[in-house]
Amino acid sequence: MSKVLGILNFEPSYVHVKGLEDFRPISATSILGRYRVLDFMLSNFTNSGIDSIKVYIKNRERSAVEHITRTSYNINSKKGKIHLLHGDNNFANNDLFNVDILAFKTYMEFVDVENPSYVVIAPSHFIFKQDFSELLDYHIKSKNDITILYHNANNTDTSYLMGDILTIDDKKRVTEFHKNRGKYKNGNVSLETYVMSTLTFKQLVEEASTTSSLYSLSDIIADCVRAMKIGAYQHRGFCACISTLRAYYEANMQIKKEKELTRLINEDWPIYTMTNDSCPTLYKSGAKVSGSIVANGCQIEGTVINSVIGRNVIIKEGAVVKDSIILPDTFIDKNVKLDHAVVDRLTIITHVKDLRGTSEEPIYIKRGDRI
Amino acid sequence: MKKNNMVAMILAGGRGSRLFDLTKKVAKPAVHFGGKYRIIDFALSNCANSHISTVGVLVQYESILLSSYSARSSTWGLDSNGGGVYVLSPREKDETGLGLYNGTADAIYQNLDFLDQEEAEYVLVLSGDHIYKMNYESMLQKHIESNADATIAVIEVPMKEASRFGIMNTDKSDRIVEFEEKPKQPKSNLASMGVYIFTYKTLRKYLKEDAKIAESSHDFGKNIIPAYLNDKLKLQAYRFKGYWKDVGTIDSLWEANMDLLKENSGLDLFDPDWKIYTNDTSATPQCIGEEALIDNAFITQGAIVNGKVSHSVIFSGVEVRENAVVDQSVIMNNAVIGKGAKLTRCLVADDVRIPDGMVLGKKDSADVLLVSKALIAKAGE
Numbered sequence: 004m005s006k007v008l009g010i011l012n013f014e015p016s017y018v019h020v021k022g023l024e025d026f027r028p029i030s031a032t033s034i035l036g037r038y039r040v041l042d043f044m045l046s047n048f049t050n051s052g053i054d055s056i057k058v059y060i061k062n063r064e065r066s067a068v069e070h071i072t073r074t075s076y077n078i079n080s081k082k083g084k085i086h087l088l089h090g091d092n093n094f095a096n097n098d099l100f101n102v103d104i105l106a107f108k109t110y111m112e113f114v115d116v117e118n119p120s121y122v123v124i125a126p127s128h129f130i131f132k133q134d135f136s137e138l139l140d141y142h143i144k145s146k147n148d149i150t151i152l153y154h155n156a157n158n159t160d161t162s163y164l165m166g167d168i169l170t171i172d173d174k175k176r177v178t179e180f181h182k183n184r185g186k187y188k189n190g191n192v193s194l195e196t197y198v199m200s201t202l203t204f205k206q207l208v209e210e211a212s213t214t215s216s217l218y219s220l221s222d223i224i225a226d227c228v229r230a231m232k233i234g235a236y237q238h239r240g241f242c243a244c245i246s247t248l249r250a251y252y253e254a255n256m257q258i259k260k261e262k263e264l265t266r267l268i269n270e271d272w273p274i275y276t277m278t279n280d281s282c283p284t285l286y287k288s289g290a291k292v293s294g295s296i297v298a299n300g301c302q303i304e305g306t307v308i309n310s311v312i313g314r315n316v317i318i319k320e321g322a323v324v325k326d327s328i329i330l331p332d333t334f335i336d337k338n339v340k341l342d343h344a345v346v347d348r349l350t351i352i353t354h355v356k357d358l359r360g361t362s363e364e365p366i367y368i369k370r371g372d373r374i
Numbered sequence: 375m376k377k378n379n380m381v382a383m384i385l386a387g388g389r390g391s392r393l394f395d396l397t398k399k400v401a402k403p404a405v406h407f408g409g410k411y412r413i414i415d416f417a418l419s420n421c422a423n424s425h426i427s428t429v430g431v432l433v434q435y436e437s438i439l440l441s442s443y444s445a446r447s448s449t450w451g452l453d454s455n456g457g458g459v460y461v462l463s464p465r466e467k468d469e470t471g472l473g474l475y476n477g478t479a480d481a482i483y484q485n486l487d488f489l490d491q492e493e494a495e496y497v498l499v500l501s502g503d504h505i506y507k508m509n510y511e512s513m514l515q516k517h518i519e520s521n522a523d524a525t526i527a528v529i530e531v532p533m534k535e536a537s538r539f540g541i542m543n544t545d546k547s548d549r550i551v552e553f554e555e556k557p558k559q560p561k562s563n564l565a566s567m568g569v570y571i572f573t574y575k576t577l578r579k580y581l582k583e584d585a586k587i588a589e590s591s592h593d594f595g596k597n598i599i600p601a602y603l604n605d606k607l608k609l610q611a612y613r614f615k616g617y618w619k620d621v622g623t624i625d626s627l628w629e630a631n632m633d634l635l636k637e638n639s640g641l642d643l644f645d646p647d648w649k650i651y652t653n654d655t656s657a658t659p660q661c662i663g664e665e666a667l668i669d670n671a672f673i674t675q676g677a678i679v680n681g682k683v684s685h686s687v688i689f690s691g692v693e694v695r696e697n698a699v700v701d702q703s704v705i706m707n708n709a710v711i712g713k714g715a716k717l718t719r720c721l722v723a724d725d726v727r728i729p730d731g732m733v734l735g736k737k738d739s740a741d742v743l744l745v746s747k748a749l750i751a752k753a754g755e
Contacts, residue, residue: 036659037675261661261678273656280651282643283409283674283687284660285635294664299410299675302644309664 006055007139008119009048011041012195013061013090013106014128014246015219016098017165021248022367023347027066029245030127033330033348035258036298036313038276039070040245043130043267045085046274048123049076051135054083055117058127059106061090074277086113102219104211111205122204124220126195130254131242132267133196138236142198147234149203149224151177152196154242159183159190162253163244167193167221169235177233180225194238195221203231241267252345252365255311255328259296281314289320298331305335313348326362330370344368380514380571381494382421383462383482386414386444386502387434387475392623395746396723401433403502404440405627406706406724408634408643409674409689411652412443413621414502415450418459419650421498422450424510427457428492431502432481434474437463443653450651462488477592483581494574499594501568505630506618507641507648508569513612517571522610524577524602526550527569529614539565540595542611550609553599564611567618570594576607617641628721628742631687631704634672657690665696681711695730703735720745729754 013028020029030041041058048056056078060067068087076085088110090101107114114122121142123135133152142150153169156162163183168190170179183190197220199207211223227233241263243254258264268274281300286292291306300315305322313331318324321338329335329346336353343360346352347370355374360366368374390402397405403414414431421429429452431444441461447453462485466472475481482489482499489497496517498510508527517525528542536557542564543552554560580601584590590597602609617640621627633639643650657676662668669684676690681698691708694700698711703720711717712730720735722728722745732753735743 259661261663261680264658264661265678268656268658274658275656278654280649282650283634283672285644286668286671286673287637288670290668290670292662292668293666295662296659297662297673298659300644 005120005143006118007053007121007123007135008114008117008201009053009056009135010107010122010124011044011048011056011058011127012103012124012220013059014126015103015195015221018128018246020245020251022345022369023248023251026347026370027063028061028127029251030060031067031070032245032251033313034130034245034251034255035264036296036311036331038274039067040130041067041071041127042074042274042276043132044125044127045071045074045076046272047125047131047133047135049078049083049275050272051133053123053135054078055119056083056085057110057113058085058087059090059103059110060087061101061106064089070277074275076275077273088113100216102217104208104218104220104223105216107204107208107220108212111208114201114204119201121198122201124195124197124199124204128245129194129196129243130245130258130267131194131238132240132272133194133238135196135198138196139198141236142234145175145234146232147176148199148231149227150198150234150236151224152194152238153191153235154194154238155189156192156242157189159192160185160188162250163190163192164246166195166244166246167225169193171235175235177228177235180228191235192242192244193221194242197224248345248365248367249363252328252343252362256309256326259311264296279314287320290318305337328365347371350374378496378514378518379492379494380426380496380498380510381489381492382417382426382429382498382500382510383485383489384414384417384421384429384431384500384502385478385481385568386431386440387437387481388503389435390503390622393627394624394744395748396624396627396744397436399436399439401435401437401440402622404443405621406689407505407621407627408631409672409687410655411650413505414440414444415650415652416505416507417500417502418444418450418452419648420506420508420510421500422452422651423648424508426498426510427452427454428460429458430460430462430485430488432462432475432485434464434481437461446653449653460488477590477597478594479581479584479590479598480592482577483585483592486578486581489574489578497572497574497577499568499570499572501620503622504568504618504620505641506567506614507616507645507650508614508618510569510571513569514571516612517573517610520610521608523573523607524599525571525610525612526599527567527614528564528611529567529618530563531565533560533563536560536563536565542566544611548611548613550603550611553595553603555595564613566595567614568620569614571612624721624744625742628704628719631672631721632685632702634687635670635685655690660688663696666694681713698728702737717745719743723747726750 168181211218284301287304290303294309297312298314304320305318311328319337327344330348334351346368351373386403390397447459663680667682673688681694695713697714714731716733718735
């Protein structure tokens, strides 16, 4: 196999996950009780045999850095490497200029050191399962300059907004790029996963940076649609783009069903994450739990219906958690009722007894709040 | 040399034959416990939490899994520079050839070269098959303060059960004056927990002498401790208060698991300051289906529950399928409880598949039913 470098890109400027994003990049946000969003893509890399990975983090990097450095993604610790590189913090208040191209350009010397033949660039705000070695094989065989992974979606009117929609001809060549403004229900969504030679990657980064300081990798690729041979490779199975709080909520709710969960995560395709050495969860007498996924270390006395419960969460008697997502280390006191809520980490809910959102607009409870 | 350098030696070579099929292919310390652990995790985590950096694990019976498991020092954070977990299996030696471990004292005797090399000042001898949380650092402190030659951890047991244990008879200052193994008429209720701290220099001498005695059983309880007492050495009892359980039988293993469901058992696995570490799995979180009903259970990640579970402990990768009923049972790793099956007071071994509709165990049975692959195969005939 030719030497391949994995690049985990940071989120583009259209990603806005209300509340959660104030504390960490979306890639480092807790999902399904025990994972972080980026665990899925990093595990895609290592499960595909790519064990040299650069992770670019846009800003607020603490959470992501801590998580990645303390997780073993099943990489040979001598030959493989996950290298963390951060975006430009000077632009912390002006997201527009903090583009991936700038980070790629700044740290290009570290790509040069590895001297890979190909790069696989994947997004950190998507969740899907994909064997990148298949994608790479296809790319090499098809003699494309760039191959883009796409997903044929039937919900582009509510999801994947402001991402790229691809027009693909019958030879699987991309002929047009459009920004998804939610006009149509169906579309071929770019999964912002690109395979190309390192040479092409470097050319694109150079070209983008001379074009405009607002340009991202996806912008320059769209510009090259005629000049280069850009191919498309279809992804099948579950796919979610975590670009809004609603999308985050829906992704949790969809994956938590047993069938989806075991299809996405299983012995043949494990998803690696950091261990917290929490003990198993104790369901006390009187607890009623159904249709939910629960991480370890919880103590549940109340009722939990159709929800996602993170690690070390305490739910006291009489509390009812319904259609909600509870992030780790949260305390929910007696008789508190939560409905369509996203409760951030380290929150204590005691006095406010009723918190309700809707599936379109789940209510967000801030990290560390005591209410 | 490190100050007060104490090396832990975990005796993990026994078969644990009263666990029957559970220990057919793995040594007792490697048997699963409490959803996500192996029994030896408790001793190893206690060592790590007590700031002991060097731990020897003495293996013999069916040691492949136990050895590879223990050798991953980082699991318990025991991978500091100069420390680590050393798997000590019987080995062929230049002068004596290959010698199996013949008794607990002999196992340590055969590794005196290891203890010499580690420059041990104190040796902590532990069993690899007990469930408890204990601070060995505090015990060492007491050992040093009392100027003892050996300190033995003891726990108060109900007087009527005392004849099942090794009993320490002490004076007012908790100095041990007599040791009785399973006495018919116990004089005290202080049971030895099988946790010893020895000042190494003295121990070294006594082990060497014991090795020369052909008729010795080379056992700490039967030979070394009596020899210490005989020579009027100072043996001090260290009183331990808290949860401690020897899980040597199916019933006691089941009971220890059931204790995890109680809020006041004294074994708090939720305590963030004294975590019990174990190897990490890449299992999914636990998935509780829409039809599931759970009443008092201890469940770990990777379990999928679609049936009814009450007063039970569910281990990693277990599936409880639709309409199955699991009551007062311990279901070990990756076992599958078929649809409509009904289990009461059972301990289901790893990887066992219970066929749909099968009914096993009784609510008022005297003994807990061990459900092994062999039992299922027999039932199918």
